[in-house]
Amino acid sequence: MKIYMGFDDTDVAGAKIGTGRLVRMFEKKLPQGARLWGALRHQLLLDDRIHYTSHNSPACAVVEIEDAALLPELIARAIAHIEELASPGSDPGLCVAPEDAALDDIVAFGLCCTHQIETQARAKALCATAGVHLSGHGGTCDGIIGATAAVGLTAYGWSGRFLEYGGLRALPDPITVAELEAAGILPVMTDVAAKRLALDAEIHTDGWLSPRLWGGRAVAPIVEKDGRLTALGKKPRDAEVAE
Template sequence: MTKIYLGFDDTDVVGAKIGTGRLVRMFERKLPDGARLWGALRHQLLIDPRIPFTSHNSPACAVVEVADEALVPELVARAVAHIAELASDGSDPGLCVARETDDLSEIVEFGLSCTYEIETQERARAVAARAGVRLLGLGGTNDGIIGALAAVGLTAYGWSGRFLEYGRLRRLADPISVAALAEAGIESVAIDREACALAPDALVSTGGWLSPRLWNGRAVAPVERVNGRLVAIGKRPRDAEVAD
């Protein structure tokens, strides 16, 4: 199986019911036979008043596994149609599509730069062209190509972002054992002062909202001990952010 990265950005406007993160999650339903969603990730870019963004400047990336790379043109066509169907009027959507086997080193650098610098469409197009990846502006000012390329770069980097979708993520029990999380493909890592190894039968409270991070290319749940309980960080109400 080969991983294909599809970066989406700027598909919504203020007050939209479907934010970019949710739009990316919904793309799973549009995947062709022979493709499966490995995960969907939200990334955080620079917040700066000089940057036009809807609410949080947070692009998203769908990581899709394909048995045959001949499916990539179909994935691109379906992603373009998905954006055309669900992006908000007045948005400036962008799409980036890359294979994990591409040389993504400059795209990774671009993605990291977007977390602390203001980047431009011109540089995004130049970086994508040198890497030989698809970068499509799909409406409005096309500013979404910047975040779409950054989302691919940060996902390929492997140490950025949090999962919006990952297997049974949204159907996991609360609390849930460390062993059960591992069976779901999610590693539990203690981040408190002691940073102890966690026993397989230890229970982790998620508050109904588990937010694994992408660490070393894997889904990891950071856990801390609070009043004697193991608590996964990142609890938020499910409707707290339209992008999710």
């Protein structure tokens, strides 16, 4: 069973540990019987009326567990992780939902957060109705909005960029199509005349392989220029604030 664990607003300007990094670090806190399937960064609305730290990008850890009885311990460990590493003055929020929960309204909420302003009250109401965990851990607790959105967008299956996925950061550059597929990442050409790639074709990542969550799986969008295959990466600013 997959568990979606949304974190948001755990840092302040200049903090050494941003939300994305905090979520990746949570892998080391997982109990026996749990493993990190992936960690995702999501992009929400940028608007001056929203008090985000730098880029309004919550993160979601997707954790696979063998026994649903582990859920309370997962939540307790996530809360302890936030309390240990969140920056003083931040407004952290945590949302935790099993994949088999009734998440349709939370998915819709997440999609809304990408283009309009949402509220704590609506996040609380939707999570209460769905029976999923939602909690604030300091300051205004505004992070519960982004945490809920991160769960919804991950459950949606067509949003987000992987911060971690099966040893993502240890993969070579360049990497062959066969090696990517063996790592569980599907390379997909994005050109108008897209072609199927040969298994021995080399893909350059420029040191920043950044698969997307498309169709509920990790997909690496590939472009070709002057005969060179390149995986679409991430903007330098994304790396600075989310990694």
